[in-house]
Every structure is written in C-alpha cells, then in structure tokens.
Amino acid sequence: MKSGRFFIMRHGETVYNASARLQSNHIHTPLTRQGFEQALAMGKALREELGARPPVVLHISETGRALQTAAIIAEALELDWFEARRSNALKEIDMGSWCERRYADVEAEEGPVILADHLLRPAPDGEDYPAIASRLECWLEAIEYEGLTDGRDHIVVMHGISSRVLRGMMAGYPVHPDHGVPIAPSLVQGSVALIEGGRERVLFGAERGIEHA
Numbered sequence: 747m748k749s750g751r752f753f754i755m756r757h758g759e760t761v762y763n764a765s766a767r768l769q770s771n772h773i774h775t776p777l778t779r780q781g782f783e784q785a786l787a788m789g790k791a792l793r794e795e796l797g798a799r800p801p802v803v804l805h806i807s808e809t810g811r812a813l814q815t816a817a818i819i820a821e822a823l824e825l826d827w828f829e830a831r832r833s834n835a836l837k838e839i840d841m842g843s844w845c846e847r848r849y850a851d852v853e854a855e856e857g858p859v860i861l862a863d864h865l866l867r868p869a870p871d872g873e874d875y876p877a878i879a880s881r882l883e884c885w886l887e888a889i890e891y892e893g894l895t896d897g898r899d900h901i902v903v904m905h906g907i908s909s910r911v912l913r914g915m916m917a918g919y920p921v922h923p924d925h926g927v928p929i930a931p932s933l934v935q936g937s938v939a940l941i942e943g944g945r946e947r948v949l950f951g952a953e954r955g956i957e958h959a
Contacts, residue, residue, distance in 0.1 A: 751899045752941045753792060753949065754913055756906045757807075757815040758784040759935055768852065768859070770845035771837040774810030784936035785815045789822025791938055791950035792901065798824045803894055807836035807904040816903040823901075835885035836912075838905035842872030864932040865925070866907055875925035878911045886915075906935075913939055917946035 758781030762769045769775050777785065796802065804825055806816040813832070820827040844852050844859070853859050859867050868874045889895060904912070913919070914928030922929045930946065933939060937951025 749895050749897050752902060752916060753795075753900065754902045754904070754909050754916075754939045754941060755788055755815075755937065756904060756909050756935060757809075757811040758782060758788075758818075760811045762846075763935070766849045768841050768844050768847055768849060769811075769838065771809055771834075771840060773846070777811060777814050781811075781815070782818065785818035786822070787936055788815075788938050788950065789819040792819060793822050795949065796823065796899065800825075800899065802899045802901050803889075804830040805836065805889075805900060805902045805904075806830050806832050807838070807908075808832045808834045809837060809905075812836070812903045812905065816901075819901065819903065831889075833885060835881045835888075836902065836904040836908060839866060839868070839875075839878055839907040840873035841866065842869035844869045844872065864906075865910075865929070875911060875922070875927045875929070878908055879915060879927040882908065882912050882915060906932075909939075913941065913946060916941045916944070918944055 758777045760769065760775040760777055760781055762775045764778050764780070800823060802825070804816065804820060806812050816830060817827050820830070849859055861867050894900075902909075902912070910930045910932065911927060913930035917930060919928040919930050921927060930939070933948060934951055938949045940947055940949040
C-alpha cells in the first residue's frame with residue numbers, strides 16, 4: 747500500500763472535448779475557457795486543503811493539456827512547475843487510428859465508442875484496459891523504488907480513462923467484468939479524487955463526499 751495521500755485529477759476541458767473528438771497523446775490540444783476555469787477551481791480546492799507551498803510531489807502526464815492544467819494548479823499552490831515529475835506512463839488510453847476523429851464519425855463506421863459509465867471501447871489498433879493498468883503499475887513501482895512513497899502527498903494530473911484505472915487500482919475497486927482490471931466510477935471534469943490508505947473520496951467536484959473502501 748502506498749503511503750501518503752494521492753490527489754488524482756484529469757486535465758481541464760480541451761478544444762477536442764468541446765468538439766467531441768477523440769484526443770491523441772501526441773498532439774497538443776489546448777484548454778478551452780471552461781478548461782481554464784476547471785483548472786483554477788481544482789487549484790483553489792487544493793490550496794484550501796494543502797495551503798501554500800505544500801511539501802508535495804507533482805506528477806504530470808507528458809501531454810500538453812495535462813501540462814497546461816498542472817501549470818495553473820502549480821501557480822495556485824505556489825509550486826515550481828519545473829520540478830514536476832513528467833511521465834508518459836500517465837498518458838490517456840491510446841485510441842489508435844481513431845484519434846483526432848469525431849466520435850460521431852467513428853461510431854457511424856464502427857458502432858458505439860462510448861460504453862456504459864462513460865468508458866471508451868478500445869480501438870482495434872489501440873490500447874486496452876489491461877495495458878493501461880500494466881503501465882500504471884510500473885509507474886507506482888517506480889515512484890516507490892525512488893523513495894517517493896515516504897509519507898509525502900502526491901498531486902497527479904492526468905486523464906479521464908487512465909485516471910479511472912489508477913484510482914481503481916489504488917482504492918481497491920472491483921475488477922470490471924468486461925475489461926479485466928479495477929476501474930473507478932466516472933467523475934465530472936474538474937473533480938479531484940483523494941486516495942488515502944486504500945480509500946477514495948471525492949475532495950472536490952459534483953460528487954463531493956462519496957467514499958469507497
């Protein structure tokens with residue numbers, strides 16, 4: 747079990763979110779005005795919880811939208827963005843050749859892309875959920891090996907689907923019957939999930955106060 751608290755969130759809304767396109771991990775998809783507001787709100791919530799210049803480790807997915815969101819959060823907390831730990835292991839699910847296309851266009855050719863509880867159907871040439879869990883398990887092992895799980899808090903800025911797998915693994919959610927790995931429930935964009943001692947609660951967002959053991 748990892749020590750310290752983990753504040754896990756996805757990036758703010760992007761132009762691709764707003765236009766219902768599948769995003770890629772390889773191109774920069776900038777935040778919308780709403781995305782900036784979400785990042786500001788998450789930063790404010792963390793500031794109220796942690797105060798200024800907290801002794802935390804900031805982890806960021808190596809994508810433009812996550813880096814941009816984290817810059818706003820770091821400013822709110824008076825942290826040095828340049829000291830953040832950036833990792834491709836925190837990237838979003840790779841949707842293969844469906845990336846950058848409109849959901850509606852892909853669905854017209856391939857059938858439903860969005861499944862129950864806002865999960866994405868893996869693309870035929872993309873990444874599946876066990877592959878996401880495998881790289882996230884490697885990430886957790888790496889930060890433990892490097893001595894970062896020494897009781898310090900962690901702020902993790904990543905993505906919608908990959909964060910649900912990470913939260914599922916860390917908070918002991920049941921293994922999904924179709925996807926073979928633990929997957930946490932969907933949270934509205936702009937939410938902050940707090941995992942401590944193997945338990946999850948929503949620190950900030952529409953579902954604030956819901957807990958899972």
